[in-house]
Amino acid sequence: MISMKKIVVLVGPSGSGKTSLANALSSKGFYKPVTCTTRCKRHNEKNGIDYFFISEEEFINKKYNQELVDYDYVFGTWYGVERAEFQKNDSNIVMPATFKGVSNLKSHFDNVRSVFLNPPNENVLMERMRERMMCEKLINDRILNIRDEMRNMEKCDYVISTDQDLDASCTDLERILCLKNF
Numbered sequence: 526m527i528s529m530k531k532i533v534v535l536v537g538p539s540g541s542g543k544t545s546l547a548n549a550l551s552s553k554g555f556y557k558p559v560t561c562t563t564r565c566k567r568h569n570e571k572n573g574i575d576y577f578f579i580s581e582e583e584f585i586n587k588k589y590n591q592e593l594v595d596y597d598y599v600f601g602t603w604y605g606v607e608r609a610e611f612q613k614n615d616s617n618i619v620m621p622a623t624f625k626g627v628s629n630l631k632s633h634f635d636n637v638r639s640v641f642l643n644p645p646n647e648n649v650l651m652e653r654m655r656e657r658m659m660c661e662k663l664i665n666d667r668i669l670n671i672r673d674e675m676r677n678m679e680k681c682d683y684v685i686s687t688d689q690d691l692d693a694s695c696t697d698l699e700r701i702l703c704l705k706n707f
């Protein structure tokens with residue numbers, strides 16, 4: 526077990542705001558590890574900044590060589606975070622992950638805290654996904670998954686609402702980070 530800075534893991538259904546809030550905290554001094562993914566790049570994403578976009582073969586090699594502390598196969602896509610990303614600097618870390626990822630990270634590192642993002646209703650989530658130009662098939666797959674994801678809320682260390690504007694959710698998150706036991 527490696528003892529180090531805080532690792533804040535954001536959990537919630539697709540469109541709940543994990544990436545947006547992680548980006549907001551990273552602009553306030555938290556480091557957001559860059560995830561490797563085998564999915565295609567969206568038009569507004571940059572390789573090495575939003576994700577490392579790699580082939581399935583490269584991903585499998587990293588997995589085989591135990592370079593990934595957390596990985597998952599979601600909707601036909603591999604996602605994984607390399608151990609090296611946690612050793613880049615001394616800043617506290619913020620990252621989106623699945624609930625399974627929280628357990629993986631807790632088995633590797635101390636000071637991991639999960640925050641569940643409690644989203645608005647399914648219609649708003651669908652609208653947010655459409656705004657990100659996701660196709661209807663991907664949206665429907667994710668909608669089916671929302672109820673399963675919502676069951677993780679009570680298992681997380683903290684919960685914040687993302688049924689409000691982004692700044693308000695960011696303020697709620699920062700308030701939690703200031704708590705004594707965080």
Ligand SMILES: Nc1ncnc2c1ncn2[C@@H]1O[C@H](COP(=O)(O)OP(=O)(O)OP(=O)(O)O)[C@@H](O)[C@H]1O
Pocket residue numbers: 537538539540541542543544545546621653656686687688689690691692694
């Ligand atoms: N209070 C809020 N918190 C976070 N995001 C919000 C909030 N209100 C509106 N949004 C918007 O909702 C969208 C959430 O998309 P985002 O990619 O952050 O979700 P995600 O949970 O990371 O989804 P995925 O798992 O599919 O990558 C963004 O367009 C964001 O601007």
